[in-house]
Amino acid sequence: MKKILKGKLVAILSLVFLVVIAGCGIEKEEETSGEKKEGGVIKIGVIVAETGPASTLGSAQAKTVELLQKQLDEAGPIDGNKIQLIKQDYETNDTKAVVAMDKLISEGVVAVTGATQSSTTMAIIPKAIEKKLPLFTIAPIQSDSEYVYSMAQSTTVIAIPIVEYLKKNNIKKVAWVNASDGFGVTGKPAFEALAKENGIEIIAHEEFDATATDMTIQLTKVRKSNPEAIIVWSRTPGAGIIARNFKALNFDIPMIQSTAAANQGFLEQVKDDNENILVVGSKLSVIDQLPDSDQKEMLKAFNDSYVKEFNSKPDLFAAHLLDGVNVVVNAIKAGNVTSEDIHNYLQNDLGTYLGATGTFDFGVSQASPEPDGISVLSIENNDWKFTE
Amino acid sequence: MDLFLQYLITGLTVGSIYALLAVGFVTIYNVTGVLNLAQGEFAMIGALSCVTLVNLGIPIFGAIPLAILITAIIGLAVERLAINPARKATPIVLVVITLGVSIFLKGMGLIIWGTSPKSLPPLVESKSIEFMGAVVNSQSLWILVVLIAHLVVLYWFFEKTFLGSALRASEKNPRAASLMGINTSTMSMIAFTIAAGLGAIAGVMIAPLTDATYEMGFFIGIKGFVAMIFGGMHSIPGAVAGGLLLGVIEAFSGGYISTYYSDALAFGFLLLVLFFRPQGLFTKATGERV
Known part of the structure; x- marks a missing residue:
């Protein structure tokens, strides 16, 4: 009786094993075929805390992603490439953010913007550095890596x-x-x-x-x-x-x-x-109280489109996210479609970029925008x- | 001299907040023998539901009783749904259940009210008062009034009424109480309802000073618990004195030693109390009163 049981157990285990292996194979196949199909799409990853306690900051950021995607769709493809923003909600859970980062990397994003909190950002930075993926951080952090671009003021x-x-x-x-x-x-x-x-x-x-x-x-x-x-x-x-x-x-x-x-x-x-x-x-x-300037017009444009879409006002945290995505979109407009090209472009050719957070000059500092936005x-x- | 007075007044203000919380702790403990770790959350619900009612346009004098009622009903529901089904379990299990209730209520608070702090108008709008060079917030005088009212009403209720005696009996000796025809399960329900109401009173009284957030309950709950230990677990006047003492210790250690260590010093004092007078500072060590 015991022997039979043992035999059954081995049979079941090997069956499970087979199924797992087969599952892996299927998954891989799907990935490769997926990549082939979406040739004309450039993906940008975004990791925000849309839910959980940090959602007080993250929900405005998630809304900004929706707004940006809508605007990108209306503007149409850039050089035949459609830009797709892939938003990942990490539910105010650092572990989920790391998993989301893996998922984004496997989907072949060219850059990532995130995450809402400082601790979460620190958790995903090593992955970005390992893959040489430009990471646009939207929480205050300290990092010396050349692949980390801070959108938040230090x-x-x-x-x-x-x-x-x-x-x-x-x-x-x-x-x-x-x-x-x-x-x-x-x-x-x-x-x-x-x-x-x-x-x-x-x-x-x-x-x-x-x-x-x-x-x-x-x-x-x-x-x-x-x-x-x-x-x-x-x-x-x-x-x-x-x-x-x-x-x-x-x-x-x-x-x-x-x-x-x-x-x-x-x-x-x-x-x-x-x-x-x-x-x-x-x-x-x-x-409305600012003196007339390019900055005022740009902030007003962002504010008005956000208010029109969501009937609430955007905050500084939404501005960080807007800048993180827009910097990449700008690089893509300049003809850079891979992570490496985007990174090189930002390092060498961007010059100054006027964002909603402030003026960025990555040649001078990647650790913070200038104080003109506050x-x-x-x-x-x-x-x-x-x-x- | 005016510094000394300012520290003393601040200490009494903060201490009276702790004392309000401690009264709720003692009430449940005296009846059920359970430490209710969700007491701070009752204060949170009282404060935040009062804010919501005021924002709906209900005047503050109507909003406060309604908020207390809402919280008392939640207290009743907590007892019926979480404590009563497990009433045969050991006290430690019941304490862990209240911890679970505390986390659950805090989570609900987060979902309903969000994370940003909400302010509540004080009972009577008035400027702070100058007293011999020190500043007294008028709301803290109201808190003291409420605290004294608590002492009087609860003393009368527990010592002079039949229901109060029945409540006390069911903790002292549940079996004898049952034999006398007291339904201890109902008593437990009443105790939770009263304690939740007391928690709500604490919440609406302190919110004008500190503002209300979904996470306010934990911090004041811990301090209220310490005040209860100072007072010897069973005594309501002891808990009030303990709360005031804790506030004053914090204020003076912050003022004269260092604000970095005021919490450490206050908890250090708690350890000393537990080592040398585990029965509490304000009770006579006479053993069981018969």
């Missing part, structure tokens, strides 16, 4: 408008308060270096837990050293709570917050009590106000 670049604002208002002594999480701690080193060059000194530094419910202690402590401005590096809701504590304590100096506070949630948190509160935000939020914004009538 912390140093975000600090530039702050330092300029301080210089213009003759402020020399600032207090620095940040959240003690991953985002909060990145700001100070970048700012400090830049501030020192410009004769600005950080005279007090305090931290708070990113989930804390009150920052009165931190503000009371920095007040002792009489700063001329307070700089805060925190995400919401901490960013909004400290702004409210700041008003309750009757400070009469400006509080400057990072790009992490440049969103509707923060505006709602500081509603009706937002005097002296400044935020480094995208010019995308204040298009500005220190104040708040008036519960909406952003351009100050320059």
Whole structure:
């Protein structure tokens, strides 16, 4: 009886084995035939968090992909090649993003834009480098690889408008308060270096837990050293709570917050009590107040088509994605249809490119666009106000 | 001197938030013997549903009772659907179930309300008050009022009413309580409903200060739990005192030592309490009261 069972088991196992092998074979066949059929199609991969907790940032990016695909279809093929954007939702799960990256590579994309979060981006960078695939990152990261092009401002670049604002208002002594999480701690080193060059000194530094419910202690402590401005590096809701504590304590100096506070949630948190509160935000939020320029027209075109399609406003994160895809489309228009050619074109021939995030010049830096896309914004009538 | 006073006031403000949460913890623990790890989520649901009701145009004084009612019904549903079917299980299993409920409620909060923080107007719109050089937020005075009301009403309810005594009896000795004709299963349901309502009150009181997000429950829940341990698990006045003490320790250690370590110092103090007075700071170690 036992022997028979054993025999059956072996038979079943070998059958399973056969099926698996056969399955692999079939899959391979499909891939090759697929490639042959779609000769006139150039694919660009996009990895975003359309669902899951990071969808607050990712859903606008996913919508931008839809908008771009629609516009590309309307414009028609470029030199006989149709451009297809392949959007992968990684569900705010780094592992799924890596799988999505593999899938995109196997589909033969020429470049990839993504991912929504920094940690996810770090997880997919090695794959891009291995395959020599240009990767356009849309989250703040640090990478020295020649294949990584950052569409998001680096912390140093975000600090530039702050330092300029301080210089213009003759402020020399600032207090620095940040959240003690991953985002909060990145700001100070970048700012400090830049501030020192410009004769600005950080005279007090305090931290708070990113989930804390009150920052009165931190503000009371920095007040002792009489700063001329307070700089805060925190995400919401901490960013909004400290702004409210700041008003309750009757400070009469400006509080400057990072790009992490440049969103509707923060505006709602500081509603009706937002005097002296400044935020480094995208010019995308204040298009109508900008002086006439190519940048204004370009931002307006993006904003209007987005509003028309989705009835909501695009944000800075959507702008990063727009730029990531458009840079590749530009390279394709210049006659580059393989990863290698696109990479070489961006390295040597692109020059400056005016994106929605800011001006890109990959010859100078691949780590960040220039700071011309962001500005220190104040708040008036519960909406952003351009100050320059 | 004004710094000292500012730290003290901030500590009491933050501490009263923890105390509100701790009261809900103690209520369930005293009746069912279960630590309800979803207590913070009840506060979250109370706060966020109140925000939604206010945005629908309901005045704040109507929105708050409605939000408390909604949360109490959710508390009742949680007890009937998750706790009651497993009531024969050991307490540790029930605690793990409440952890699951907490994660589930947080997930639902994320789906319904999204990730951006929502603010709630305070009960009475007024500027913060200057008091001997220190600033007092008027909402924190309201929180203190509510806290005192909690103490009085809950004392009266648990000590002076029949239902309150029945609730206490079913934790002290469930078997004897059953023999006396008390339905312990119903008592557990009532305890969860009351605790969810208390959680919702905590949520709507603190949201004007801290804003409400789907993930607010975890942090204040942990702090409320610590306050409960300071107070010795069973005592509502002890939990309130524990909450205020925790807030004051955090404020002073942040103010006079370093804001980097205020959490570490507060939890260090918790360890000391557990080593030297595991029965709590505010209870007499007399063993079981008969």
